[in-house]
Amino acid sequence: MVRKKGVLTVIGKILIVLFLFIEIYPIFWILMSSFKSSAEFTLTPSYALPQGIYYQNYIDAWNRGRMNTYFVNSVIVTFISLALIMVLSSTSAFALTKMKWKNRGARSPCS
Amino acid sequence: MERVLRDKKAIALFVLPALCIFVGVIFVPIVWTLIYSLFSGMPGVNFTYYGIQNYIDMFSNKQTVNAIAVNWKYIAIVTPCQVGFGLLAALMVHYSVRKYKTLARTLIFIPTVLPAVAVAQMFIKMYALTPNYGLFNSILDKLGLQSLIQAWLGYSDTSFAALCLMDVWTAVGFYTVIIYGALVDIPDEIIEAARIDGANSFGLFRRILLPMLKTMITTCFVFSFTGTIKMFESATALTKGGPGQATTSMTMNMYQNAFKFNEFGYGSAIAVIILLQCLLVTLIINKVGKERY
Numbered sequence: 001m002v003r004k005k006g007v008l009t010v011i012g013k014i015l016i017v018l019f020l021f022i023e024i025y026p027i028f029w030i031l032m033s034s035f036k037s038s039a040e041f042t043l044t045p046s047y048a049l050p051q052g053i054y055y056q057n058y059i060d061a062w063n064r065g066r067m068n069t070y071f072v073n074s075v076i077v078t079f080i081s082l083a084l085i086m087v088l089s090s091t092s093a094f095a096l097t098k099m100k101w102k103n104r105g106a107r108s109p110c111s
Numbered sequence: 112m113e114r115v116l117r118d119k120k121a122i123a124l125f126v127l128p129a130l131c132i133f134v135g136v137i138f139v140p141i142v143w144t145l146i147y148s149l150f151s152g153m154p155g156v157n158f159t160y161y162g163i164q165n166y167i168d169m170f171s172n173k174q175t176v177n178a179i180a181v182n183w184k185y186i187a188i189v190t191p192c193q194v195g196f197g198l199l200a201a202l203m204v205h206y207s208v209r210k211y212k213t214l215a216r217t218l219i220f221i222p223t224v225l226p227a228v229a230v231a232q233m234f235i236k237m238y239a240l241t242p243n244y245g246l247f248n249s250i251l252d253k254l255g256l257q258s259l260i261q262a263w264l265g266y267s268d269t270s271f272a273a274l275c276l277m278d279v280w281t282a283v284g285f286y287t288v289i290i291y292g293a294l295v296d297i298p299d300e301i302i303e304a305a306r307i308d309g310a311n312s313f314g315l316f317r318r319i320l321l322p323m324l325k326t327m328i329t330t331c332f333v334f335s336f337t338g339t340i341k342m343f344e345s346a347t348a349l350t351k352g353g354p355g356q357a358t359t360s361m362t363m364n365m366y367q368n369a370f371k372f373n374e375f376g377y378g379s380a381i382a383v384i385i386l387l388q389c390l391l392v393t394l395i396i397n398k399v400g401k402e403r404y
Contacts, residue, residue, distance in 0.1 A: 008312050012207030019200055020218050023284065027221060029246055030233045042242060046249040088129040095125035099116045 034058070141386070147379035154375060165380035175381060177356050178364035185275065185342055185360065190335045192279045194328065197286025202316070204287065205294045216291060220284040227281070231348030234277045238263035267357030270350050274358050278345055282338065286331045293327035294320070329400025333393055340389050361385050 033041060034057055035050040044051075061067050115121070147154075151161035169175050204215050222230070239245030240262040244252060248260045264270045297320065305319050321328075342360040346352060352359035359367075361381060369378025 006312075009207050012203045016200070016203040016207055016215060019196075019203070020215060023219050023222055023280070026233060026237060026246070026280070027225075030236070033236070045253070046237075046244055046246045047253070088132065091125040092129040095122050099118075099122050099125070100113075 144379045144382050144386075147376055148383050150376040151374070152376060153373045156373070158376075161376055165377050166384070168377065169380060169384065174356060174359070175361075175364050175368075178359050178361050181271070181356070181358065182340065182342060182360045184271075186336065186339045188275050189278050189339050190332065192275070193282045193335045193339075194286055194331045196279065196283045197331065198290050198324075198328065200283065200287040201290035201294055202320075204291055216288060219287050222281050222283075223285040223288075225281070227344045228348045230277065230281055231345055234273065234349060235264065238273055240265075264350055265354060267354055270354060271358055274346055274349055277349060278339070278342075281345070282335070286335065289331055289334075290324060290327055293324050297323050325400060329396060332396050332400070336392055336396060337389060340385065340392075 029047070032050055033046070035053045035055070036044075037054045037056070040051060040054070148165055149160065149162060150158050151165065152158050200219060204212060204219070208215050237246040238248075240248055240260070244260070247263060251257070251259050261269065263273050301319060301323075302315065305315050310318065341362055343362040343366075346358045346360055346363060350358045352363050362385065365378045365381040365385070368374045368381065
């Protein structure tokens, strides 16, 4: 689409950058905070970047925080439900759209 | 081929498992809840027939009335913000970004895939006052606005606003991507024709884009509404319904009554009321969405 580079486009560009910043900065901040030791987290301002990569947090979370067990639990739940969803929804979707039978056209009340 | 497609056994094999699970997980509990809502007490302990008294009690129960008010305030703020900012962001991504469209879209979508509990933990840290300033307070400190520094989750007004902000932040990417998808499908010729006819940007938006996006925006409102009326995990993880009852939603009130106070019948009655509100408003949104304007 051909379009003149008007004021609106510039405003849009500024807004989108602002918007992206708002959407991404918290995630970036929590990621940076995860590399701080608790002393550093308490002593420096929250927005400061970490002084070094302190990865002990991750080791602690995995071992002492029992993330290893929780991770395995999540994987088991995800795989079983994903397998069921794939099999059940693809078969019933095929039957509903391609196969021919009476009353298959009943629509959901919400659409 | 025709014979294969009409094979009754195959159809049954394909549809019945999903149908059984659907009926077992959705319809049976709904009917069950309807029946429960006419009783009082806990099944197996002190379960007695109570008629529609549960529904009448709801009006005199301050906490339930408060929860309904809080929930509707939340819906009135969060739903328009989610869809509105989503629409705005989609328009900006489509018309203002030239080179990095996919990148922008992906970045906006990231918060949506994060689990609600993790997002809530992150926001608790951001709103924190003690042991040291969180992100908000330290930025305010840096900007010299010391008077605004406060425990954001400690007062009813600010904690409600904090919850709204978090939920808009989380969901906006989802609606951006949906509306962007619809925006891409609008043929360029139509927009070019409107431009040649002398439409300015606002006219273009009002007369061309909005009508063509209407179906998608309606769907977004339905998604957003059904998501916000179920307000539970984000509020539970961020504020636990507090301070006081300031962020207790209908579902949280239902949960408290049914599982903490062991008033299963009353909890079921609240669930039925939530279901009715959900159906009614979804119907209204769809009706409004189909209207010509």
